[in-house]
Amino acid sequence: MPSRTVIPFGPQHPVFPEPLQLTLTVEDEKVVEAVPSLGYVHRGLEKGAELNDFVKNIYLAERVCGICSFMHSWTYCSCIEELLNIEVPPRAEYLRLIFAELSRVHSHLLWLGLYADAFGLESLFMQCWRVRERSLDMQEAAGGGRVILSACTIGGMRRNLDEDMRRAFIKEVAEIRRDFERLVPVFLNDYSIKKRTVGVGVLSKEDAQSLGAVGPTLRASGVRSDARMLGYGPYKEMDFEPVVEEDGDCYARGVVRVKEVLQALDLITRALERLPEGEIKVNFRGRLKGEVFKRMEQPRGEMLYYVRASRNKNLDRFRIRTPTFANIPPLLKMLPGCDLSDVPVITLSIDPCISCTER
Amino acid sequence: MWDKKCRLVTVTCVDLIDNLELTYSFDHNLELVHLRVKAEKDRPFPSISGIYWAAFLAENEIQDQFGLRFENLHPDYQGFLLLSRDAPRTPMLRQVEERGLNEDAV
Incomplete structure (x- = not known):
């Protein structure tokens, strides 16, 4: 009987961008059990949201996560819009989709870079982040900030795109696509990437469903589920089809994200071409009353917002269930049975965002 | 829910001052299904982590924030999943003084 050792993995670890601790029980080099510590x-954001006035909460919601911040403000605003019965102008909805898909592009490229770094491909990491930089420049040009944009507001958008910028964006998206397409074969065919990821950290379709996986983790296990299929915002006009892979291993999760970058670039181009004319914001008034559950698809997966209000200014309850x-x-299901050296790759393959998780 | 292969989305807890309201949300072919129950604050409540193991995170979080004890919860963090040992306990419960503040705001 081999002896068992307990290894604390994290919270400070070279591959983790954020502090997550996994207490691993290992038998020789094989992981037997993993227990997370969070x-x-x-930061107690949910409590903070109850004390703030509901308009200020847009900025609070944006700061849940430093990567998908736009999606948080969109989801929050659409919850409030539903409570107040506000109809958002179509141009604003399209602009929201453009910003949301841009943040998906930059989030996935960030992840692909970190993923490459996890198995030691430094130059691929640099290449991914170089492409990502262009999408950040687009966000900065249109939204005023690189990541935290504060562009979304209740009733519409605070930032508009003028005609020149719209044309420049269509061109820029094509260039990002061209740059990224040069990296795609590496992620799909490279021998050393396949060696590290194929058959590693397999999650079966049944497990993915019963354990409540979301986003690329769920879709890589062969489940056709994406919150964008609900058709919120302009997605209903986009003929959206989710990217699904069957194998459920780290490789499949990588492939799903690679394809989603290309899909997001397509969606941005289509939205830019169809961008309707008109207002970008409507004024609102009314009393907040009632409750609403809202789901949207973040880069990391489906996110659920619950907002409940019975008072004028403050919310009674604000709950965020983030994808991580x-x-x-x-x-925790994928880790037992794997080699200790594969733990970083498997952990990164779910794209963990700890500041989302803990809020 | 388990037999219908519903995916557990999350458990949400709201403090209604006299008791707590728990909403279990499930996804069934992209449709949200909610189950709502009331729980008394000082009585332990049965955990669903025996059926939906993934619920342990949400239930531990509720244990941290609202002080509701769950029976047969595994793994049980004893109310210290998110909060550190020296943090104030049950921060999400509505305090009496906060209730006064809310009434002013209306």
Whole structure:
């Protein structure tokens, strides 16, 4: 009987961008059990949101995550819009889609870079981030900030795109696509990437569903589920089809994200071409009353917002279920049985965002 | 829910002052299904982590924030999943003084 050792993995670890601790029980080099410890970046945002006035909460919601911040403000604003019965102008909805898909592009490129770094491909990491930089420049030009844009507001958008910028964006998206397409064969065919990822950290379709996996983790296991299929915003006019892979291993999760970058670039181009004319914001008035559950698809997966209000200014309850929160149980299922050296790759394959998880 | 192959989305807890309201949200072919129950604050509540193991994170979080004890919760963090040992306990419960503040705001 081999002896068992307990290894604390994290919270400070070279491959982790954020503090997550996994207490690993290993037998020789094989992981037997993994137990997570959270709480290193818990900020009490949900409580803070109850004390703030509901308009200020847009900025709070944006700061849940430093990568998909636009999606948070969009989801929050659409919750409030539903409570107040506001109809958002179509141009604003299209602009929201453009910004949301841009943040998907930059989030996935960031992840692909970190993923390459996890198995030691430094130059691929640099290449991914170089492409990502262009999408950040686009966000900065249109939204005023690189990541935290504060462009979304209740009733519409605060930033508009003029005609010159719209044309420049269509060109820029094509160039990002050209640059990224040069990296795609590396992720799909490279021998050393396949060696590290094929058959590693397999999550079966049944497990993915019963453990509540979301986003690329769920879709890589062969489940056709994407919150964008609900058709919120302009997605209903986009003939959206989710990217699905069957194998459920780290390689499949990488492939799903590579394809989603290309898909997001397509969606941006289509939205830019169809961008309707008109207002970008409507004024609102009314009392907040009632409750609403809202789901949207973030780069990391489906996110659920719950907003409940019975008072004028403040919310009674504000709950955010972020994708990583749902993806931690599947991660704990993938780890037992793997080699200790594969733990970084498997953990990164769910794209963990700890500041989202803990809020 | 388990037999219908519903995917557990999350568990949401709201403090209604006299008791707590728990909403279990499930996804069934992209449709959200909610189950709502009331829980008394000082009585332990049965955990669903025996059926939906993934619920352990959400239930531990509720244990941290609202002080509701769950029976047969595994793994049980004893109310210290997110909060550190020296943090104030049950921060999400509505305090009496906060209730006064809210009434002013209306």
